[in-house]
Amino acid sequence: MRILITGANGQLGIALQRALGDHDLTLIDLPEVDITDREALAAVFAAAGPELVVHCAAYTDVDGCARNPELAYRVNATGTQNVALACQSAGAALVHISTNEVFAGDEPGGYEEWMPLAPRNPYGRSKAAAEAHVRALLGRAYIVRTAWLYAPGGRNFIHAILRRARETGTVRVVTDEVGNPTYAPDLAAAIAQLIATRQYGTYHFVNSGACSRWAFANEILRQAGVAATNVPILSSAYPRASTPPPFAALHNRAGAALGITLRPWPEALADYLRDST
Numbered sequence: 001m002r003i004l005i006t007g008a009n010g011q012l013g014i015a016l017q018r019a020l021g022d023h024d025l026t027l028i029d030l031p032e033v034d035i036t037d038r039e040a041l042a043a044v045f046a047a048a049g050p051e052l053v054v055h056c057a058a059y060t061d062v063d064g065c066a067r068n069p070e071l072a073y074r075v076n077a078t079g080t081q082n083v084a085l086a087c088q089s090a091g092a093a094l095v096h097i098s099t100n101e102v103f104a105g106d107e108p109g110g111y112e113e114w115m116p117l118a119p120r121n122p123y124g125r126s127k128a129a130a131e132a133h134v135r136a137l138l139g140r141a142y143i144v145r146t147a148w149l150y151a152p153g154g155r156n157f158i159h160a161i162l163r164r165a166r167e168t169g170t171v172r173v174v175t176d177e178v179g180n181p182t183y184a185p186d187l188a189a190a191i192a193q194l195i196a197t198r199q200y201g202t203y204h205f206v207n208s209g210a211c212s213r214w215a216f217a218n219e220i221l222r223q224a225g226v227a228a229t230n231v232p233i234l235s236s237a238y239p240r241a242s243t244p245p246p247f248a249a250l251h252n253r254a255g256a257a258l259g260i261t262l263r264p265w266p267e268a269l270a271d272y273l274r275d276s277t
Contacts, residue, residue: 001195004028004050004092006035006083007057011151012097015188016054026050029057035079038086045086052195054095055083058130062101062123066241069122076126081133084141093140093200095191100147100179100206102128105245110210113145113202113254121242142194143202144187147250148216151184152276158269161217165228172231173217174238178247180206181216183268193260203255207265210249219266223273 001023007013008027017025026048033044035057058076059065065072080096087094101124102117119125134141150156164171182205190205211219214232221228235246252261262268 002026002049002051004045004048004053006033006053006055010056011154011156011184012149012187013056014153015151015184016056016191018185019188019192020054035082036074038082041082041086042089045090045092050087050090050092052093052095053083053087054097054191055080056097057083058097058127060123062121062244063241065123065126066121066243069126072122072126073129076123077129077133080130081137084134084137087141088137093142093195094134094138095142095144095195096130096134098131098143098145099124099127100145100248100250101245102131102145103245103248105248108247110247110249110251111204112251113204120245123242124245140200142191142200144191144194145202145204145250146182146187147179147206147248148181149184149187150181150272152272157181157213157216158220158272161220162224162226165221165226169227170229170231171217171221172233172238173214174235175212175214175232176235176246177213177244178210178249179213180208180210180250181265181269182206182262183265183272185271186262186268190255190260190262194255194258197258197260199258201254203260204250204252205255205260205262206250206252207262207268208252209264209266211265219269220273223266223270
């Protein structure tokens with residue numbers, strides 16, 4: 001299959017290159033192709049003739065989105081609209097990557113795919129708008145929501161915790177933000193399985209199980225064998241530009257019905273730590 005991947009140089013894009021390596025791939029990313037440039041995007045689609053597009057490109061700096069919501073909307077919402085319109089013209093199906101931050105984070109039981117969106121920050125609002133564009137423009141689309149994504153080779157929460165712990169012997173991590181740590185190679189493998197089904201719809205693909213940021217940090221330190229004090233704090237003691245949803249754990253119901261599940265997050269973390277050393 002001819003597959004075009006936007007945001008191909010990001011952590012998920014790189015993982016997808018491996019997971020979809022048996023297909024004919026076209027890879028685009030900044031600075032060569034900007035998804036906010038509709039004409040440039042149309043030219044790429046015309047040359048590549050994709051049958052499927054995996055749309056990973058996004059402005060994912062949530063604090064940056066809070067500081068510049070117009071940029072967040074231009075990249076995440078309008079950029080996705082451009083991609084969906086290009087898919088429409090090319091007759092291509094779309095996999096759109098979304099986020100748990102489209103939810104309010106006030107549901108103690110976590111979120112299933114059908115639940116109503118209520119984003120509480122500019123990043124989440126821009127991604128909710130992106131989902132709306134995809135649904136309005138395309139009949140053949142997969143919306144894949146994920147959370148707390150990480151991959152080898154880049155800066156991420158795990159990298160930050162280990163660096164801080166080794167430098168100071170102490171980390172301070174919030175206890176009132178709950179989500180699903182998700183390993184990019186596992187997500188990429190699930191997407192590869194999903195597109196083979198041709199069962200379009202909305203899916204939650206996260207490593208199974210949920211935890212607080214503080215519990216995630218504890219497991220990182222334990223598995224890495226780093227002795228450090230992990231001080232629990234509330235998010236109110238850690239001021240930031242964005243307000244993340246406090247409890248936005250995702251449940252994979254739709255994918256599980258197709259036999260697509262991701263392993264428990266501590267197992268995935270162990271692979272990450274092994275591959276990163």
